[in-house]
Amino acid sequence: MVLDGQDRWRLNNALPISSQIYALLRDRIVRNEFAPGERISEAEIAKLCEVSRQPVREAFIKLAGENLLEIRPQRGTIITKIAYTAVLDARFLREAIEADIVSILASRSDTALVRELRDQVSRQRELGQSRSAEFIQLDEHFHHTLAQEAGKGGAWKLLEGLKSQMDRVRFLSLSQFPIGRLVAQHSALVDRIERGDVSGANAAIRTHLREVLTDLPSILAANPQFFDLPDGTVLQPANAPIQGGIDHEH
Template sequence: MDKLAVIEATAPIGAQLIADLRLRIVTGALPPGTRLSEKEIATAYGMSRQPVREAFIKLAAERLVEIRPQRGTYVCKINLHEVAQSQFVREAVEADIARLAARAADPGWIETLQAQLRTQSQRVTQGGAVFVELDELFHQTLAAAADRSGVWAHIQPLKMHMDRVRYLTAEEFPLDHLVLQHQAIVDAVAAGDEDAAEASVRVHLRGVLDDLRKVAEMLPHCFDPLPD
């Protein structure tokens, strides 16, 4: 395991470890089913085993790892119910964000969003983490345009399970349609059409659920068993 790229001297090392392991799990750098060695992680991060043990407990509470007594700690497979719950929360929040952004229809923010769409179109073929990061920036900017940056920060831990699927689907499926969906959102915001902005966001975010069973069937090793 790679060592932390940056360790902030003023920040607790345990918190940084938790954040880094969480990011690796969500992005798929630590795939579902991976066994996590307390000793190896402690060595890689240059710390004692105690903060690693505490990190495992925290991540287990977030349902990202499973601690199996006498057998080890493993990255959880993706649970479809958790993804659906995560998507529900995000859609509810972002629907209102879109309405507020359309109500403001600020030309400066709209130009920023349009510039991001141009970058997305240029990089869509790169797929994977590159596009997910651009998508994340787009939604963060939309929240800022609605003067709800604090809300966006608040929902980050609530959408982790949905994000795990987003990284998987970005590797497995074409992404051009996501740029078109983003364009529909921006067009509605620019027009000051609150209803259309909300509807466009809902269509966009429900796409994860549309792809969910398909990707789960393609990558069964990454998911808890599908219900009959």
């Protein structure tokens, strides 16, 4: 699927149309190119893609299921705000799943896998701070590799649908993305997998996946209009405190 200028989006007719429209819209929403509160319509997207409204409707329904769109009958469809509680829930679930994934990998340390992971970390390190969006792609590939090699590709696919709100936060933080620290954490995780250090790998991935909590207060302060806060308050995560001094009661 290729974005063709500003007038239309070119789709591959050999592939499912609805899935392509879903992927294109999801990517733009996650990258915050479509802002919360912005209206989009089936008719406009169908025109851009030069298709009927049916596959667009199917894509909208799937995006609404991920809480990225709110479909209001007779009133239109809008981009949702980032659900703060969904960010915390997705991070919590991701930590639980990936902790088991790296424990599996460390318990059967594989030389070929370690070599592949080190190659990936080297490519991440070469990007530098100015290419945060590219780092996010490499980071996704790194974590996907961990899941695949542990035989948990299905669990990763499930996570992809759950962590869309978390991904929106990551793209809001591009200007302050701690690439150096994240790469160092990836490298330390690979070291523990190589040594067969199950408890160390488990601890390393948990520390790594709690990194997003460090930046949440400043991201919220800079972009309050992007977030949907329950009752206007900031909840503490269940298993890791938010950094930066925010300390609200549940």
